[in-house]
Amino acid sequence: MNEIDDHLNLRLELSRSLLPSELQHPAIFTLLVLALAEDLSETANLTGYKGRLAEGDITSMATIQTSNPLNGYIRSKANGVVAGLPLAEVVFNIVDPTISFRRTVKDGDVVQKGQVLAQVQGDGRALLTGERTALNLLGRLSGIATMTYMYVQAVKDTKAVILDTRKTAPGLRYLDKYAVHCGGGQNHRIGLFDMVLIKDNHISAAGGITAAVQRVRQMHGQQYSIEVEVKNLGELEEAISLKVDRIMLDNMDLETMRRAVQVGNGRVPLEASGNVNLNNVRQIAETGVNFISSGALTHSAPTLDISMKIG
Secondary structure, eight states: OOOOHHHHHHHHHHHHTOOOOOOOOHHHHHHHHHHHHHHHTOOTTTTTGTGGGGGGGGHHHHHHHHTTTEEEEESSSSEEEEOOOHHHHHHHHHHOOTTTESSOOOOOOOEEETTTEEEEEEEHHHHHHHHHHHHHHHHHHHHHHHHHHHHHHHTTTTOHHHHHHHSTOOOOOHHHHHHHHTTTOOOOOSSSSSSSOOHHHHHHHHHEEEEEHHHHHHHHSSOOOEEEEEHHHHHHHHHTTTOSEEEEESSOOHHHHHHHHHHTSSSSSSEEESSSOOHHHHHTTTTTTTTTEEHHHHHHHOOOEEEEEEE
């Protein structure tokens, strides 16, 4: 590897160190590099530009002089909750480590339309090279955080906790779930590896709830928490008798959920799931369930409109 490539790899490692601990998963930094690479039409390691990434932006290279430092102001164009500022900073740092990125708010803050989220300063070509990647991340994550915040506010003063699901954009799982946390929600399992969730297809394939739970315990013992999905009160009683850690009430109507809470009587935490939206989440919370999970937090959240203007 030549000296220039070594220098670029060192830059990438230094950029990675800027991420906070909750965003230190290797997949997250790889995603940032790939996102820049697709904008620059280069391979994922970005070595094709010999350490000068702004050369991939043919418009900025032609229109902006190298000696022209610029100031950019990143603003929210709508009310919402911000998420993803550390990622935006790292994007700019990968492009040019001399860029100054000063946050005026922090992730999880409620912001107003027109509010400045961060100020960036540095080489004009580099600023515009990193702009779209940084804003795409900020907009998506802030949209998820905003949607989550709306759900959390809707169930305020109940005991229900808002959870996300695995219905995230492929490759963006950790970022989407980070954004949910910024919006005041909590994370369900990260993937298929960190919690047992026995759903209808598992139950059918195993020959019933009891058989499925027994097989899990035979293979894993007490290594993982076990949640079981149930469709009716009969299945609920069966799951309770197995002393699982949580029970998911799948697509139950409000009255059945209320009865399920009475049947459970606090013996096991209950999670409502299926067709949850902002119009009904308060009613679901008032049934007395402990958790409410909704895929809409991540698969249907509109992007928060965020822009960067030079000035």
